Amino acid sequence: MIRQTLQELLAERTVEGSLYEKLAEYGVRCHACAHRCRIPEGKRGVCQVRYNEGGVLRVPWNYVGALDVDPIEKKPFFHVLPGSMAYSFGMLGCDYHCDYCQNWITSQALRDPASEEAGARPVDLTAEQIVEGAIQKQCHTVTSTYNEPLITTEWAVEIFKKARVDNLLTSYVSNGNATRETLEYLRPWLDAYKVDLKAFNDKTYRRSMGGTLAPVLETIERLKAMGVWVEVVTLVVPGLNDSENELSHIAKFVASVSRDIPWHVTAFHPDYKMMERPWTEPEKLNVSYQIGKAAGLHYVYSGNRPGEVGTTENTYCPGCGQLLIERQGFRVKKNILGAEGNCPRCLGPIPGIWGVPDRAPHKVVPVERTPRSQEALLIIKEPEESLLGET
Secondary structure (H helix, E strand, O other): OOOOOHHHHHHOOEEEOOOEEEOHHHOEEEOOOOOOOEEOOOOEOOOOOOEEEOOEEEEEOOEEOEEEEEEHHHOOOOOEOOOOEEEEEEOOOOOOOOOOOOOHHHHOOOOOHHHHHOOOOOEEOOHHHHHHHHHHOOOOEEEEOOOOHHHHHHHHHHHHHHHHHOOOEEEEEEOOOOOHHHHHHHHHHOOEEEEEOOOOOHHHHHHHHOOOOHHHHHHHHHHHHHOOEEEEEEEEOOOOOOOHHHHHHHHHHHHHHOOOOOEEEEEOOOOOOOOOOOOOOHHHHHHHHHHHHHOOOOOEEEEOOOOOOOOOOOEEOOOOOOEEEEEEOOEEEEEOOOOOOEOOOOOOEOOOEOOOOOOOOOOOOOOOOOOOOOOOOEOOOOHHHHHOOOO
C-alpha cells in the first residue's frame, strides 16, 4: 500500500473557501491574510494550505493537527475568565516562517519537510465533536491556535457558530497579519483575539517572519474599533527586538490604541532554527514591564519566567492599586475580581471578559479555578512547551 503524502491527506480535507475572489483565466485572489495571494490555477498560496483548483480556492476543513485543554492564561489571555480552561485546536500551516516558532511542527507543514517527519498529520474531527469535547472537558472557551488561525478562518467560524449555541467563548491566537475582510467575517462569532506584535521594524518582519509590520498594527486598531477583546504579546528575543528603543515604540503604539489593552512581554526560549540563542533574562522582562508602564499602559505582564519576575504577573487596579488577580505562570493563586469586573475597593471598572455572556442556555459548569487537565486528546508539541506560552 502506497503511503499518502501530507499534501495528499490535506487535499482530501478541503472545501471551497469564502474569503477569496475569482480572477481571469481561472486565477483567484485569497483574502484570508494580508499577503492577499494571487494564486494561478494549480498553485498554492504562501501558507501552502490554501490552493487553486480549477479556479476554485480550496481551504482546510474537518480536521485538527493539534488539540488540547489549556489554561486560558497560556494563550495568553489574562483578562478573560481567569483560572478557566480553553479547548484549544489547531490545523496545519502558517503565512509566516519564524525561525523561533515553538509550534513549527504544525505551522510549517508543507513548507518544511521536517514538519512531516516530526509527525504533522491531520486527524479527522467535526466541528460538532470539537464543541462536544469542550463541554465534556468543562472548558469555557474554544480557541483556534497552534498554527496561524487566519488561514483556516472558514473552519474556525464553522466551529465558533456551534460553540456560541452552547454559550462558549471563542478566541484567536494569531500573528495578526489579517485583512479587513477576514476580521469582518470573524466578528459575529469572535470574542477575544491575541495578537503577536513581534517587532516594530518592518525590515525585521520581512527578513525574519516573511510579512510586514503595517497589517499587524492595523489589525490591533481594527479589532479595538470592532469591539473584540484584544491582548497583545511581544516575545522579547535577544538580539532581534529587545532594544529599549524598539520596546518603547511598541508600548507607545499599544497605548495609543488603548491604555487598557494588556501587553504581555514574554521570554524567548531556544526552539526550531534558533537553538543557539539564549533565553530572555528576567531582568530584560522587568525593563520591558517598566517601559510599558512608562508609556501609560494600565496592564503589563511578564511571561514565560514564572516566579522570577516579581509581581509583574499580577493584575492590579490602575485606580487604587488593589491586587486583584495573583498569578504564578498559568496558575491563578488568588482572584477577588467578580464577574462584573469592578475593583472591590474603589469600584473602578477593569476591562475584560470576567463572566460567561448569557447568550443561550449552556452545558458547562460555572467557572472554577481547576487544575490543568493532564489528558491531551491530541497534541503535536514537544513536552517542555507545556510550560510556556504560545508565542
